[in-house]
Amino acid sequence: MGLLLLTTLAIWAGATACSKDKTREKTIAFVDVNCMQETFIVSPNGRRVAFVVREDDHEFVVVDGKKGKKYREIMEGTLSFSPDSESVVYGARLGGELGEVTVDGKKETPVSVRKHGDVIWSPDKKRTAYQIVMGDSIFITGEKLRMVVDGEEMDQYEYDELIEGPVFSPDGKRVAYAVKAGEKCFAVVDGKGHDPYDVISSGTLGFSPDSGKVFYEAITIKGNSIYDWLHFAVVDGTDGKQYGAIGRIVCGPDGKHMAYRAILNKEEFLVIDGKEQSVAGEIQESTLVFSPDGKKTAYIIKEKSGWFSQAVIDGKAGKPYPVIKNGPCFSPDSKRVAYVVQANEKEFVVVDGKEEKGYDEIVNDSFKFSADGKRIAYAVKTAPDNFCVIVDGIEGKPYEQIANGALFFSPDGKRVVYRAVAGPKWFAVVDGEEKKAYPYMNFMVDTPIENSLEGSVFFDPSGSIFHYLVFVKNHIVLVEERLP
Numbered sequence: 001m002g003l004l005l006l007t008t009l010a011i012w013a014g015a016t017a018c019s020k021d022k023t024r025e026k027t028i029a030f031v032d033v034n035c036m037q038e039t040f041i042v043s044p045n046g047r048r049v050a051f052v053v054r055e056d057d058h059e060f061v062v063v064d065g066k067k068g069k070k071y072r073e074i075m076e077g078t079l080s081f082s083p084d085s086e087s088v089v090y091g092a093r094l095g096g097e098l099g100e101v102t103v104d105g106k107k108e109t110p111v112s113v114r115k116h117g118d119v120i121w122s123p124d125k126k127r128t129a130y131q132i133v134m135g136d137s138i139f140i141t142g143e144k145l146r147m148v149v150d151g152e153e154m155d156q157y158e159y160d161e162l163i164e165g166p167v168f169s170p171d172g173k174r175v176a177y178a179v180k181a182g183e184k185c186f187a188v189v190d191g192k193g194h195d196p197y198d199v200i201s202s203g204t205l206g207f208s209p210d211s212g213k214v215f216y217e218a219i220t221i222k223g224n225s226i227y228d229w230l231h232f233a234v235v236d237g238t239d240g241k242q243y244g245a246i247g248r249i250v251c252g253p254d255g256k257h258m259a260y261r262a263i264l265n266k267e268e269f270l271v272i273d274g275k276e277q278s279v280a281g282e283i284q285e286s287t288l289v290f291s292p293d294g295k296k297t298a299y300i301i302k303e304k305s306g307w308f309s310q311a312v313i314d315g316k317a318g319k320p321y322p323v324i325k326n327g328p329c330f331s332p333d334s335k336r337v338a339y340v341v342q343a344n345e346k347e348f349v350v351v352d353g354k355e356e357k358g359y360d361e362i363v364n365d366s367f368k369f370s371a372d373g374k375r376i377a378y379a380v381k382t383a384p385d386n387f388c389v390i391v392d393g394i395e396g397k398p399y400e401q402i403a404n405g406a407l408f409f410s411p412d413g414k415r416v417v418y419r420a421v422a423g424p425k426w427f428a429v430v431d432g433e434e435k436k437a438y439p440y441m442n443f444m445v446d447t448p449i450e451n452s453l454e455g456s457v458f459f460d461p462s463g464s465i466f467h468y469l470v471f472v473k474n475h476i477v478l479v480e481e482r483l484p
Helices: 448-453
Strands: 002-005 024-030 035-042 049-055 058-063 087-093 128-133 145-149 162-170 175-181 184-189 214-222 229-235 259-266 267-272 274-279 296-301 311-315 323-330 335-341 344-351 376-383 386-390 401-407 418-420 425-430 435-438 457-459 465-472 475-482
Touching: 024 049, 035 448, 049 475, 058 087, 058 267, 145 162, 145 175, 184 214, 229 259, 267 296, 274 457, 311 323, 335 401, 376 401, 386 401, 386 418, 401 457, 418 457, 425 465, 425 475, 435 465, 435 475, 448 465
Parallel strands: none
Antiparallel strands: 002 087, 024 475, 035 049, 049 058, 128 145, 162 175, 175 184, 214 229, 259 267, 267 274, 296 311, 323 335, 335 344, 376 386, 401 418, 418 425, 425 435, 457 465, 465 475
């Protein structure tokens, strides 16, 4: 088996080639019937695509229309673009040998012929980690496991079960994973094992945004009942206070602060940097967030009666509502906060404590603040087949559909762009003006490719040019438009 790293050039050198008064289009790939559509991916800058094609008994990757080398198999889930969109990385099987191709494909290091897990890449795509089964046969099961990091086996830490990981830090310099060996569980961070615990909870291992801290939830078992289990956060190998239960561990953007909900003797707390704050209800899971400047927290609580929910912003509870559907969400400047409420058979947005107009439905995850926090936009459902975008309280034209994840402010906050559907056509809408229409196929069949392209609207840093990808007659087309 081998792993392949491909580096290819961007389609255009920069985003300046758009005519002043015309839409520019460029076909970047043809998608034939052998395309494995579930593998289709779009680069982070929204200008490139890649996917796997299977022909006869072989598979190969197509990047921007260019076919790669044929292999026995392209490993599932490994195809990805680097954060700068310049490199494409994927794992490939050729025969029974497991290998690795490193920077620009210049070095290949055979590692093992043993059964292995999926290859995990660091965010910068310079490092790899994966699990192997100890033994000489690819058919071995139930044997000891071992992690391989950057081609080197972590032979000092064999284990029976992988609980979570491997997980790379955001800067790609650190790696961690949690395992079970015998009756105990432990985390391995940067090649060094932490203290063992009775349980390490799956889905809790992570790094802070600055890559400086590693954390997870551990459990000490004191009896046969789960009510005898003691839960606590472990941060950089140091145990926190034990509770009857704790929630998801959340880090501030600068990595300096950490928070989670905790329950002890039926009393609920918010724990921030190890200090407890009492709360007047139950913190709803996954609602706890820090503001972008890391100075405030916000979350949703359900009152002890269970009848109402409230948003708590920087420790202050807002008006109670029957249901708070989404949020809270801070503006980029951390000065404003919004969330979506259900009440009186309507849904509406609450911004800075003020209620916006109610609608049949606020489209999930559509709410946006402009970069300066002064403007707001979101999509709503006004009738069974009617949707529109609300910008600063003003309703736009109704359409049959507003594309998921395709509502954006320009970087300067002056323009609003979204993608809308009318009949068998869809188009970009800029400040209420409809741009060129393209065929829309989702009304006939839901395809992974169209789903991948649905939210692909991107601005250049100046905000004067935006681009997106469309699927037209089996071709992926890059469309670039200059704003007047």
